[in-house]
Amino acid sequence: MTTAMTSITGHPVLRAEKLAIGYLSRKATTTIARDISFELSRGELTAVIGANGIGKSTLLRTLSKIQSALSGTLTLSGKTLDSYSNIRLAQEISLVLTEQIPSRNLTVAETIALGRQPYTNWIGNLTAEDTRKVREAITLLHLETLQHKKCYTLSDGQFQKVMIARAIAQDTSLVILDEPTTHLDVYHKTYILKLLRDLAHTTQKSILYSSHEIDLSIQLCDKMLVMLGQRADFGTPCELIERGTFRELFPPDLIEFDPNTGTFRIR
Amino acid sequence: MPAVRSYKIPFILFSLLLLLCFLTNISMGSVRIPFSQILSVLLGGETEKPSWTYIVLNYRLPKAVMAVLTGAGLAVSGLLMQTLFRNPLAGPFVLGISSGASLGVAILIMGAATLGISVFLSSTVFAIAATAGSFLVLLAVISVSLRVRDTMAILIIGLMFGSITSAVVGVLSYFSxxxxxxxxxxxxxxxxxxxxxxxxxxLFIILSTGILMSIAALKSLNALLLGENYARSMGTNIRQSRLLIIGATSLLAGSITAFAGPVAFIGLAVPHLTRQVFNTTNHRILLPAVILYGAVLMLICDTIAQWPASEHTMPINAITSIVGAPVVIWLLVRKKKMIF
Known part of the structure; x- marks a missing residue:
């Protein structure tokens, strides 16, 4: 919390320099992607895009410290990521994952309240401050009418909103979402991404998500990180279009990128 | 606000039910003792026959207390397992914990004698052997579960451990x-x-330790409802809480199995039955609730066990299976799926 308040606007929340990611086993090092450099700032929505298997999920796992980077540096609010304890990290980074949660018998409000765990005492008592943050998250995501419903009664889109509200209630400077729009129709895809942009702008959090929705992301994001395997390109969507980054994204035999419309077309 | 419902009324009702079942339980038995006489023994008064005081204080009361302890402890261990393995079918029996305890006791009773080692068979030694056996099987299940992601596979592995155990017990009994x-x-x-x-x-001291450990794990148990990855992202130390939960379970299930023998289905069925009444997954409500419910159900099972043939007491393990298995089937058929 203190770190979040003292960091000045424009000062990056997360900075990655010359990052190489992959898996380290006893026998060998498997590098999945290398030479990734980018900065995530407060109040900005950033998308990570790239072909299947290029390492988007590995990158997100590395950023959230589930696995460690092979080389390069990661700085979170001015300190290296490694120097964070579990609890301190949970106060700086919250996650929204693709996986199903095992218990859907929780109510919406209970699920969101679990996001306060990094701040609660040993038995998990909610203080007035915690309750206020949970209410705030419910209001921000317009979940008032659903808050007493059980999670198994919700649609995929509604449930995704609940998990985003839980991450917001965790009150971190960075929110990371792994493919938040899978299983959703095009309306709800747009709805969720637009919601993320509004959240980034109103709450001044930095929000990072991975996605296959390239054309939607071009229209909605402040910054984009395009993973190309041997390197990664980072910038505003316009800069990336000018640089011709999207043309390198896929093999050229089937589809091509049209820089005027910002979409892919069949050749 | 979140978790506002305090569930005061069901808690009061269940406490009253527990008291009622407890009194019914000690009123039943091969010797007919008037209820007023039983009350007077409990309140420290005089009875018409001194033998009645003896029967109540040294036979019926310990048995009823034992039923309460067994039911409560097994129910808690079932709840812990179901959350840790994120599987509604988990329970001390299914995961081979009880078979582990059986193996420990089998080795103690039969193995030691076969090898010509004389062991002093006190109940403390039984408890140590059973707890060690259940802890070892749980460790084995956990170490496999770290490699196998699929929880169905873990359950099957638990069943396999059960078969291995009974095979070893078979070999031991052949030679003893x-x-x-x-x-x-x-x-x-x-x-x-x-x-x-x-x-x-x-037993009370061991169970209290197990329940205190469960209380210490309450916060991480609630976090685990969202899965291990989310729990970790909310600051839960997964390795530490896993050890705490497994340790508590083996203390609870192991020591009960040592003293009461393998008691089936209570651990599996009670958490589900409790969720029918207390419609929540919050462990701060569920933990005291399963303790009450487990104690009540065990007292009822024990009352049934001594009821029909008042001369003999039926094996408690058979009764809990006869009561427990249909309950699980009924839940699956009526509720279609076990939401937990």
């Missing part, structure tokens, strides 16, 4: 004397009776 074999078989029928107050005190 009739007397030792009988001792083991009587233990495996399960029994709540024949407990001295000292043994009850020991």
């Amino acid at each position: 004397s009739a007397e030792k074999l009988q001792q083991y078989i009587f233990w495996s029928f399960g029994s709540l009776g024949n407990m001295s107050w000292n043994e009850l005190l020991l």
